Every structure is written in C-alpha cells, then in structure tokens.
Amino acid sequence: MAARDHSASIRDAGLRVTRPRLAVLAVLDAHPHAETEEVLAAARQELPGVSRQAVYDVLHALTDAGLIRRIQPSGHVSLYETRIADNHHHLVCRVCGTVRDVDCAVGEAPCLHASTDYGFAIDEAEVIYWGVCPECTAGDATAVVPSATDPSAPDHTPREPEDPGRATRSN
Numbered sequence: 001m002a003a004r005d006h007s008a009s010i011r012d013a014g015l016r017v018t019r020p021r022l023a024v025l026a027v028l029d030a031h032p033h034a035e036t037e038e039v040l041a042a043a044r045q046e047l048p049g050v051s052r053q054a055v056y057d058v059l060h061a062l063t064d065a066g067l068i069r070r071i072q073p074s075g076h077v078s079l080y081e082t083r084i085a086d087n088h089h090h091l092v093c094r095v096c097g098t099v100r101d102v103d104c105a106v107g108e109a110p111c112l113h114a115s116t117d118y119g120f121a122i123d124e125a126e127v128i129y130w131g132v133c134p135e136c137t138a139g140d141a142t143a144v145v146p147s148a149t150d151p152s153a154p155d156h157t158p159r160e161p162e163d164p165g166r167a168t169r170s171n
Contacts, residue, residue: 004029006067013065023047024058025082028068032081033090033099039080073099073128087124093133102129 006025007017015021020043027042028034034042040055059080062068072078073092079099091100114122 009067010065013067015061015065018058019047020050020054020058021062023050024055024062025067028080028082032083032101033071033079034081035077035079071099071126071128073130089127089129091129091131093136094130095132095136098133098135102127 004025006022010017010021010025023043023046024039026046027039031038031042036055036059039059040050040052043050043055059068059070063070063080066084068080068082069084070078070080071090073090076092076097081101083101087104089102089104091102092098114120
C-alpha cells in the first residue's frame, strides 16, 4: 500500500507542512491506535533528531485541526488514529490493551440516541466495547473478563499514562 501524501490536508487545515507533521501522519497511517511513545519511536526512524516535545506538539496540533483522532479508553494512555472520516467505535482487550476499530452497527452519526438530550445538539456517540481478544483467550485458558468494579481484578493497563502537561499547543 502506498503512503498517503498528507501535504494538502495539512495545508487545508491551515497548518504549515513540516517534516514532523508528515512523519507523524505516516506513522499513524501505518500504526493506528498508536500511543505517543510508539509514534515518537517510529517518527525517529525517519527523523532521528525529532524531539519528544515536537511529537507531543504535532499530535496536539493535528488533533486540534481535526486531522487525527485521539481516543483514551478508561485506564489507558491516549491513542491516536487517522481514521476520522466516519463514525466508528473501538473494541479494547482488557488483558493486553489491543484496540480494534468497529464500524457503527446501525445508522449515521450518532448511531445511538440518548434517552434525553438536555438541549444538547448531539453530533457523536462514542462507544467502546470491552472484552478479551482471541490471542489472550487462547494464551490463557483461565482468562476471564474481570469486573470493572472488582478491586481484586488485575490491573490490565499496558502502558504508563502520558503527562498532558508536558505538551503545548503552540505548534
């Protein structure tokens, strides 16, 4: 699959086209649902001198411009993806943290209707499905879905939370 050229979409969003922005978008095309550290490591393959702060700044700028989507399943670090042009949801493994896209089951955005909208103009419904992936189920015959309220359930958070205070939005 050929890499997408994001130059036009960056310009259309009112941003300058820079090598770090192009590198981050290419990484997210190749690695959807990547966390910041994964984006940084992959971007450094193309741009060895790119700083951690530059990657944080680029992620924030691209998110603010609507070019990428940030999701943060409960108990997990922020994850980023370039799939933004549709209303899709996510499936998260409680054991290993794997995230998969799930197309909206019914209708157009929002695919779920709130029982009351309290006067809000609802334009999106965010749904996260939780379970245990086939790899974790096959690898551990005792794998069960832990209760979200069970304090004795193991902590399945696969990564350390990122520090949002470290990033600025000046980019």
